[in-house]
Amino acid sequence: MQRSARARIEAFFLDNLGKVATREQIIEVATDPTTGRSPENWHQRLSELRTDYGYTILSWRNRGNLKVSEYMMPNAERRSTTAKRTRPNAQTWQAVLEQAHHSCAWNEGGIVCGLQQGDIDPVGGGTVKLTPDHKNPHSLHANADPRDPSKWQPLCGRHQVMKKNYWDDETGWLNVLAIVQSASEEQKRKVFGFLKRYFNE
Ligand SMILES: [Zn+2]
Incomplete structure (x- = not known):
């Protein structure tokens, strides 16, 4: 059975419609069963399922009751008018x-x-x-x-x-929490100081 990481993630979501999937579960199904190598670009495959295949895959960014690193495909419907990604010539x-x-x-x-x-x-x-x-x-x-x-x-x-x-291409929302999470300790301290001032604490 030769299936791409993208196809394995797609099959996994279709088998688990309406259920919450964790980042770890997605990485596990994306892992190549023969080589055992887990793809570092699973997030890109997820984004292709949304943009190129028209699936709805919710995350905490568009669904309040999902936690960070949780995802959910509510149904198997695909948007027929999936926008073609423009590319430079x-x-x-x-x-x-x-x-x-x-x-x-x-x-x-x-x-x-x-x-x-x-x-x-x-x-x-x-x-x-x-x-x-x-x-x-x-x-x-x-x-x-x-x-x-x-x-x-x-x-x-x-x-x-x-x-x-x-940066979510679909909604245009800036994923501020992810940015802060990946920031250096020094940058986190600056954000922390800003928030303390902002909330008068
Ligand atoms: Zn670079």
């Missing part, structure tokens, strides 16, 4: 790559990732593959954007996943 993508010196443009407080195509990712492991990221997925001019290099940036796989985790 070949010429635009070349221009975007050149602008970014063929490296990941993820910018964290002024520090640019800079990993290049084919590099070994020292943090996530694996070979870097740069893919186009739309800087603003809620652009009003989505049809013109495939020809506009200023609308795109190259990102490495790790930062594509990170952006998806932080």
